[in-house]
Amino acid sequence: MSTTHTSGTSTWTEKEIRQQPTSWLNSLKNIEGLRNGIEAFLAPLLQNNDLKIILTGAGTSAFIGDIIAPWLARHTGKNVVAVPTTDLVTNPADYLYAEQPTLLVSFARSGNSPESVAAVDVANQIVQHCHHLVITCNEAGCLYKNAVNSDNALALLMPAETHDRGFAMTSSITTMMVSCLAVFAADVINSTTFQDVATRSEQIIASQGNFSENLFGDLPFKRVVYLGSGGLQGAAREAALKVLELTAGKLAAFYDSPTGFRHGPKSLINDETLVVLMVSSHPYTRQYDLDLLAELRRDQQAMRVVAISATTSLEIAAGPHILLPAAREFLDIEQAFCFLIYAQIFALTESIKAGITPDTPSASGTVNRVVKGVVIHPWKG
Template identity: 50%
Template structure:
């Protein structure tokens, strides 16, 4: 079921109009997320016994290394999740499959017990499949948790019938048919957060209610941002929200076919050189943390960017209402006490909406935004070479 208003519009546009513009798939997948997330919570609750039986003994091992992996957007799930797992005392690292495949002995430790957590919308990206095979080849004691949206994907099939593997197959609604990962990203992130206990089931209701409200309430602001035609957009977030900022930047790059330059950083890191990109054609978006300590740094950078007067506009996304944030702020209702992982879900919906509307304004077709056809929904053209050890000279 879709999250739409009574006029059957999504972001102010009729579904027929969106379909004709080549945006229907992406628009529906962005809009549906508030309804999909409770279904994810129900699914995880129904699999709780299996998850605990698999993860419980592993997480009890003090020497366990958790490697969160995926390619592109799927890799950024790990970047969002890793800080929360570290906070729980777990040894967790986000390592993209694209790094694991090109440098297996740099990122896989043969003697260290490892849980490889693989995220994949299709589950058939060449690097994702190769990363599992390399972990099996190189790590003596390895286990696999696969979180995917596709029952026909290779990752899901590879996990079947293996004592050292568990696969969580998400509902078909999460398997985005549009080019850009939207529902799949948030659903896999939420699934992993619930599986590892980084979020409790009671944390799902607030973002699920906030997302559809946000799409309606923020529509005038989103339309105004699109009309300003920013050539550069910078997304900033601390800790878990830094990974989210990276995903927001990629979404804008993808859906605008690279016509809008999008960057990401942490608020503290941005001052160390990247801030030089800011000019009058730049939109800055600061994703404010609900963590009191991190938020101080976020607010400092927000004020600094506004006081500099160089950016075309500086917007804040916040779960906490406070007067000092000014008019250029999107505040989410009932999210003041939310963990940043829960806050991330409606935050990214706002960013997805902006990317979608900007894509349409540029005359692109968001469901298939690559005009040249050189960038594809499932990556093509990757040759996977067999790994023959550190003394491999086959490529010389």
């Protein structure tokens, strides 16, 4: 699978991919140092069984909620849902109810996206008992500064280096993601337990050398499809966006669940399509993933079908696959971090292969690091 492509060593994007394991542990240790203040803010809210917890953000920041909300809801027994700020500001009455106590958890790299700021404002306007947890990478951002000056909000700042300077969010998404998990599920996600995830991810990064080789094969893909079940569908969505962003749309990217893919979207597969299936570690869910994997390989319609998994099986070994470095058994929520590392590296190599500058892939300037051109209209209920 070797190529002659130049690596992205001189780019912020590569640096920010590589720094993630260290950033995760730094943030987790910081959160542990702030635990008393976090508990003082959250404990009274979590005692209310009617509390609705909305995980929100724009673009990649929204996908954090897609990835972690299902697991957090099950683990905590709380009403945890994922709703993008881009939906909250256009249709607030669909998600925000005056009489339902709400904790809005806002994720933001810069904290300056118009929808991120507006979502907080409209939530305060509609919900009688509204609180905010802001998880952001930029202490100079509007979201962070507003939260610090509000009596119904708590702001958590990520390590400074996670305010990614590259166009695409890499270390920012994963560090905010693990930090939120640690806030609500410290018994499972903390600096001690997550060391295993950091170590495995470091091994993945090291295994890719200088990022000059295409880990899914150096083939002329025109389409890529990422598939994942449950929260891993959120990871698949983020993986697809990374490809679109870093190749400036030259490589079309899609996502779905393995079971949902059969219901129409499978039609997009042709002989220029790469399919990447993120295989669940849950024994029950894994059966459905492997069923589709075997089916796609029998169909022989795609250029390549690659499985990424922690462990092998007859279905996985029957074709191209990547096995995670050996480690203890991971939950899917932990495995998602490893899968995202692979997806980020693939997107970077495809960007370089296409002759695009990864840090600023939009040559036309029509797509920006912090979105522009959004008009926020006042909510009149």
